[in-house]
Amino acid sequence: MVDNVVAERLPGELAKWDPAFTKRVTEAAWPLIRRYFRAEVRGLELFPPSGAALLVCNHSGGMLTPDVPVFGPAFFAKFGYGRPLYTLAHYGIFLVPWGPLLPRLGVVHASPEAATAALRSGAVVLVFPGGDYDAYRPTYQQNVIDFDGRTGYARTAIETGVPIVPMVSIGAQETQFFLSRGTQLAYRLGLPRIRAEIMPLTVGLPFGFTVFFLPNWPLPSKIVMEVLEPVDPFAFGKNPDIDEVDDHVRRVMQRALDRLARQRRFPILG
Incomplete structure (x- = not known):
């Protein structure tokens, strides 16, 4: 489980993260996931080497999205299992038979309170602002960043004083x-x-x-995830405008996703 000192500062589900259990699951599943999706995670050298950060990504692939199973192993390979990574998820994902195990893997119910508590404990938090709306975007819009107007992530980053780390994912929207x-x-x-x-x-x-x-x-589409330069919300002023921060993050992500899309030669094959 998480360190006792940290756990005391974390409510409910957050305190259930179990790095040893996460390691066992990751080491068993990652070789299969990597081969099946020919997965690549790029740009981790840009990620803050320590401390809290809010990782913001587009969501892809529908209900069986591979986003977290692809990114998580790469993150832990880079930073180790001593650095907590929490993923905020829609409540529906917890309705599956293995739902009760998800908090042990760092997957918790999405809420501003959970994100704030995790960030203030020094953890990394992965959010998909577009949620299922984004994960089910039509194929003809597969390379469009669309958070459905949701800006809560920017507000949370400002309130907790942590950097926003944009990340883009491509390929999962070609799995069907x-x-x-x-x-x-x-x-x-x-x-x-x-x-x-x-x-x-x-x-x-x-x-x-x-x-x-x-x-x-999901079809075995090649998945590429790319971490981008961190964004300091306070680069936009002492009292950053939430919409301005959100607009910048989405524009940066859209440029990166457009670039990755141009590099893809064939659907599914990559």
Whole structure:
């Protein structure tokens, strides 16, 4: 489990992170993930060598997104398991049978309170501001940074005084065809009442045409994740404007994603 001194400053799920358990799972799964997705994580030399940081990434690949399984092993290979990495996740991911184990891997329910507590303890926090809205963006928009107007991450970074580290991911949106987020369908079905504002429509293997609750297995698309230069929110002034910080972060990420997209020669193959 996390160090006792640190754990005393962490509420609930955050204190459950177990580096030894994370190491066992990572070492067992990473060789398979790396080969299947031919995964690369670039730019970790740009990451702050110590201390808290808010890592902000676009989210890709639908329900079976490989973003965290690809990034986590690379992060720990670089910095070791003594540096906590927490991932904020939508509550739906905890409904699977192995959901109770996720906090031991550092995956916790997304909330401003969890992010703030983790950052103030000195941890790294990985957030996907666009959430499932981003992860299910249509294939024709696969290389577009779209957080759906969510800027809470910038507010959290300003309030805790930590750097924002942008990161972009490409390839996971090619693991199946994403036809539509199904926003209108979700509202007609009343799903927003259970915090589900989309009902995605996808085509893939093995089920063909599917909706949100029946995910296809991801195709072995080449996944590349790239860490970018850290952003100091206070470079925008003593009292940074949240929208200005968010706009800068998204523009930096979009430029990087455009560059990675130009480097890709073929879908899936990379």
